[in-house]
Amino acid sequence: MNTASKKRNGSTGKKAIMVLAILAVGAVGWTFVQAAEEAAPADAKNAQPAAGPGVCPVCGAATSTSAAQDGVLYASGWNNYGQLGDGTITSRATSVAAGGYHNLAVRDGVLYAWGNNGNGQLSTAVGTDNTMPMAVQGLGTGLVTAVAAGENHSLAIQGGVLYAWGSNGYGQVGNDAKGTDSATPVAILWDDMPEIVAIAAGSNSSYALGKDGSLWAWGKNDLGQLGLGDTAESYYATPQQVAAPDGYVFSTIFVGNEHVLATLKPIPEPMSLSLLAAGVVGLLSRRRRK
Numbered sequence: 001m002n003t004a005s006k007k008r009n010g011s012t013g014k015k016a017i018m019v020l021a022i023l024a025v026g027a028v029g030w031t032f033v034q035a036a037e038e039a040a041p042a043d044a045k046n047a048q049p050a051a052g053p054g055v056c057p058v059c060g061a062a063t064s065t066s067a068a069q070d071g072v073l074y075a076s077g078w079n080n081y082g083q084l085g086d087g088t089i090t091s092r093a094t095s096v097a098a099g100g101y102h103n104l105a106v107r108d109g110v111l112y113a114w115g116n117n118g119n120g121q122l123s124t125a126v127g128t129d130n131t132m133p134m135a136v137q138g139l140g141t142g143l144v145t146a147v148a149a150g151e152n153h154s155l156a157i158q159g160g161v162l163y164a165w166g167s168n169g170y171g172q173v174g175n176d177a178k179g180t181d182s183a184t185p186v187a188i189l190w191d192d193m194p195e196i197v198a199i200a201a202g203s204n205s206s207y208a209l210g211k212d213g214s215l216w217a218w219g220k221n222d223l224g225q226l227g228l229g230d231t232a233e234s235y236y237a238t239p240q241q242v243a244a245p246d247g248y249v250f251s252t253i254f255v256g257n258e259h260v261l262a263t264l265k266p267i268p269e270p271m272s273l274s275l276l277a278a279g280v281v282g283l284l285s286r287r288r289r290k
Contacts (some may be wrong), residue, residue, distance in 0.1 A: 028131070109143030115130065117183075123138050153201065168181050196209065
């Protein structure tokens with residue numbers, strides 16, 4: 001593998017003045033679209049059944065229910081207190097994703113896939129579709145904690161390792177093999193990437209959020225959807241670090257087919273040694289007066 005990915009400057013140079021700022025990415029980079037004092041963190045364990053015709057979802061913090069048109073009630077997510085109402089305390093699917101023509105779901109840490117497999121996005125022989133959920137093959141060890149699905153490719157985090165497979169026509173798998181689809185999950189382990197804690201997928205692009213607040217993007221870039229500040233390169237076959245505005249790191253990402261939204265949070269100011277010393281002296285002084 002390559003030892004490093006190129007770092008590109010996608011910053012607009014603007015500074016946020018609020019605690020969290022929402023950015024939108026376009027052809028020339030990131031643009032501030034809204035600011036907010038605070039935002040509720042997304043719960044990675046909140047799984048919601050897809051709301052289709054005649055389906056009205058009602059969601060709690062970690063459990064969701066949907067009343068279907070035929071009057072049947074469905075539920076998914078955490079079940080540690082029996083909140084699914086199925087007579088057990090067994091949690092159901094805890095992470096789900098819908099691609100263009102395939103679906104992914106995690107249950108008890110195991111990843112399942114079904115639907116179209118024209119590009120190997122189900123991790124089985126190309127062209128062999130699944131009409132029922134089947135366990136994804138070729139991953140490593142550990143529990144799958146997050147999934148994302150593009151039009152014809154898949155992403156997953158298992159045991160802290162990022163995997164990608166399926167269509168690679170624009171380099172969206174991230175293994176520097178554009179044009180060669182992969183029916184086997186590929187571990188994306190570039191030297192300068194941190195531990196990945198969240199993932200997302202556009203139609204033909206992939207995104208990963210690092211534990212350190214860094215954002216990485218790869219795949220199709222003809223519309224600037226990777227947030228790298230240009231469209232000169234129509235694709236990137238390896239993860240590229242997206243530059244955040246000075247003083248900020250990324251906190252969440254939201255991806256459409258060909259565009260991206262992200263929230264930022266400020267980098268904490270390091271406490272100076274003089275302030276730390278003053279605090280210690282003040283504390284000792286108060287103790288002596290007691």
